[in-house]
Amino acid sequence: MRIFWTFFWSFLLVQMLTYVVSSMTAGAEYNFAQGSIAAVGVTILILIATAVIPNEPVENH
Structure with missing residues (x-):
């Protein structure tokens, strides 16, 4: 369950x-696939x- 919630929030x-x-960023488009790959890496x-x-x-020493 910990892995699921970590992936969900990331x-x-x-x-x-x-x-x-x-x-x-000027001229850049939102890319869902790029964000998904980055989310897996962050997780x-x-x-x-x-x-x-x-x-x-x-x-304690």
């Missing part, structure tokens, strides 16, 4: 970002980052 936010950036990067970061508490 998909929505990346599509929004793609739309805004394409609207601000993979987020999942890798959460796997690398340790979850254990730090011991």
Whole structure:
């Protein structure tokens, strides 16, 4: 379920970002496929980052 929600929110936010950036760039068109591919990449990067970061508490020395 964690992977689904990560993809869901990254998909929505990346599509929004793609739309805004394409609207601000002169002569660029909104491309749904480009935003979808970027959303998959962002989801993979987020999942890798959460796997690398340790979850254990730090011991007091």
